[in-house]
Amino acid sequence: MATLQQTLDGVGLFESILKTTPIFKNKEALRHSYTPSDLPHRGEQTNRLATILAAALRGETPSNILIYGKTGTGKTLVTKFVAKELEKTGEKIGVPATTIYMNCEVVDTHYRVLAQLANTLYGQEVVPFTGWPTDQVFQAFFDIADKKKQVIVVIFDEIDKIVKKSSDEVLYNLTRINTDLKNARVSIVGISNDLRFTDFLDPRVLSSLGQEEIVFPPYEADQLKDILTQRAILAFTDGVLDETVIPLCAAFAAREHGDARRALDLLRVAAELAELGGADKVTEAHVRSAKEKIEQDRVIEVVRTLPSQSKLVLYSIILLEERGNGGVITGDVYNMYRELSRRAPMDILTQRRVSDLISELDMLGIINAAVISKGRYGRTKEITLGVPITRIKELLEKELSFSNSNLF
DNA sequence: AATCCACAGGAAGATTAGGATA
DNA sequence: TATCCTAATCTTCCTGTGGATT
Numbered sequence: 001m002a003t004l005q006q007t008l009d010g011v012g013l014f015e016s017i018l019k020t021t022p023i024f025k026n027k028e029a030l031r032h033s034y035t036p037s038d039l040p041h042r043g044e045q046t047n048r049l050a051t052i053l054a055a056a057l058r059g060e061t062p063s064n065i066l067i068y069g070k071t072g073t074g075k076t077l078v079t080k081f082v083a084k085e086l087e088k089t090g091e092k093i094g095v096p097a098t099t100i101y102m103n104c105e106v107v108d109t110h111y112r113v114l115a116q117l118a119n120t121l122y123g124q125e126v127v128p129f130t131g132w133p134t135d136q137v138f139q140a141f142f143d144i145a146d147k148k149k150q151v152i153v154v155i156f157d158e159i160d161k162i163v164k165k166s167s168d169e170v171l172y173n174l175t176r177i178n179t180d181l182k183n184a185r186v187s188i189v190g191i192s193n194d195l196r197f198t199d200f201l202d203p204r205v206l207s208s209l210g211q212e213e214i215v216f217p218p219y220e221a222d223q224l225k226d227i228l229t230q231r232a233i234l235a236f237t238d239g240v241l242d243e244t245v246i247p248l249c250a251a252f253a254a255r256e257h258g259d260a261r262r263a264l265d266l267l268r269v270a271a272e273l274a275e276l277g278g279a280d281k282v283t284e285a286h287v288r289s290a291k292e293k294i295e296q297d298r299v300i301e302v303v304r305t306l307p308s309q310s311k312l313v314l315y316s317i318i319l320l321e322e323r324g325n326g327g328v329i330t331g332d333v334y335n336m337y338r339e340l341s342r343r344a345p346m347d348i349l350t351q352r353r354v355s356d357l358i359s360e361l362d363m364l365g366i367i368n369a370a371v372i373s374k375g376r377y378g379r380t381k382e383i384t385l386g387v388p389i390t391r392i393k394e395l396l397e398k399e400l401s402f403s404n405s406n407l408f
Numbered sequence: 409a410a411t412c413c414a415c416a417g418g419a420a421g422a423t424t425a426g427g428a429t430a
Numbered sequence: 431t432a433t434c435c436t437a438a439t440c441t442t443c444c445t446g447t448g449g450a451t452t
Binding site: 417 | 431432433434435436437438439440441442443444445446447448449450451452
C-alpha cells in the first residue's frame with residue numbers, strides 16, 4: 001500500500017482524487033437493473049401478482065396477466081422479483097414452477113420467441129438462431145415443455161413491441177397451447193408501456209391474455225423521494241448529498257410522468273458530475289447540470305439514429321439558423337436541402353415529403369415548427385431549433401461526410 | 409371586401425424493404 | 431431458395447387558408 005501511495009504521489013495525478021472522500025460507495029445500487037429487496041410503494045401490485053401466480057404452487061394454471069404502466073413505474077422490477085420468489089418457493093415445496101423472462105425489444109419475431117423458449121427449457125442451444133421452419137421450433141418447445149408436470153410462466157416484457165413488429169400469432173399459439181399439453185401448463189404475463197396496445201390485438205388473444213390486469217400508476221414526487229432515499233443509502237458515502245438534491249431529482253422526474261428510472265439517472269449523473277469536478281458534495285447545481293446533460297445525450301442519440309435524409313434536412317435548418325437572417329421557413333429549408341443533396345449527391349425528395357420530415361423533427365423535440373401566416377406572403381412553418389446546436393452540428397458533419405465528402 | 413401568396417396537409421397510388429411462406 | 435405480403439416510405443395531385451396588401 002505504501003509503495004502504491006508513493007507512486008501516486010510521484011505522479012501526482014490521483015492525489016486530489018484520493019484525498020477527497022469518494023462520493024460513491026456502491027454505484028450499482030443506482031442502476032436500472034438493480035433489484036432492491038424491498039420495493040417501496042408497490043406492495044399492492046406485488047401482492048396482486050403473487051396472489052394470481054400462487055395458483056402455480058397449488059398445481060393449478062394461473063390466469064394470464066396483462067401489466068400496464070409507463071416507463072419507470074416498476075413493472076419489470078416487480079415482475080422479476082415475484083417470478084424469482086415463485087421459483088424459489090416452488091423448489092422448496094417440491095412443485096416445479098419455471099419462469100422464463102423475455103424482452104420483446106430483443107426477442108422480436110415469432111421464430112426467436114419460440115427458439116428462446118425451447119432453449120431455456122433445454123438449458124442449452126438446441127434450436128439454432130435461424131434455419132428451422134417455425135413450426136418445428138414450436139414442436140421442439142412443446143416436447144420439452146410437456147416432458148414433465150410443471151407450470152411454465154412466460155413473461156413478455158414490452159409485449160407491445162412484438163405485436164407491432166411482427167404479429168400476435170405467437171401469442172395466439174401460446175394461449176391455446178394448454179389444450180394440447182398433457183402434463184405441463186403455460187401461463188403468460190405480458191408487460192406493456194402502451195396503454196392502448198390492445199387495440200392492435202386479435203380479440204381472441206385479448207380475451208385470453210387479459211384475464212387479469214394490473215395497472216402500475218406513475219410515482220408521485222414523494223414516492224420517488226422514498227425510492228431515491230432507499231437507493232442513496234446504499235450508493236453513497238454518508239453525508240455527500242445536499243439535502244435538497246433528492247427532493248429536486250424527485251420533482252424533476254415527477255414532472256416527466258413519474259419515471260423512477262429518470263429520477264435514478266438524474267441522481268447518478270449529478271453525483272458523477274460532482275465527482276468529475278472534484279467536489280466533495282453533490283449540490284442542487286449538479287442536479288441541474290445533470291438534467292441538461294441527460295437531455296443533450298438524448299437528443300444526440302436521436303439525431304444519430306435519424307435516417308440520412310432527415311439528417312440533411314436538419315443540417316439545412318442549422319445552416320440557415322446560423323446565417324441568421326430572420327425566421328427560417330419551409331421554402332428556405334427546401335432550397336438549402338436541395339442544394340446540399342444535389343452536391344452530395346443524394347436522392348432529392350419532394351417538398352411535400354420534406355415538409356413531413358420537418359414535422360417529424362418537431363415531434364422529436366429537436367426543432368420547433370409552428371404554422372404561421374405571413375399574410376400576403378403566404379402560410380408556412382416557422383422553424384427554430386429547440387436545442388443547443390454545437391454538438392449536433394459536429395455530429396451531423398461527421399456522419400454526413402462519412403458517406404460522402406463533397407458536402408463540405 | 410377582394411385578392412392572392414406560399415405553403416399546410418389530406419387522399420390515393422407507386423415504390424421499396426424486410427419478413428413470412430411455400 | 432424464390433416469391434409473396436405487408437408496412438413504411440415517397441410521389442402526385444389536390445383543396446384549403448390567415449391575413450397583409452390592394
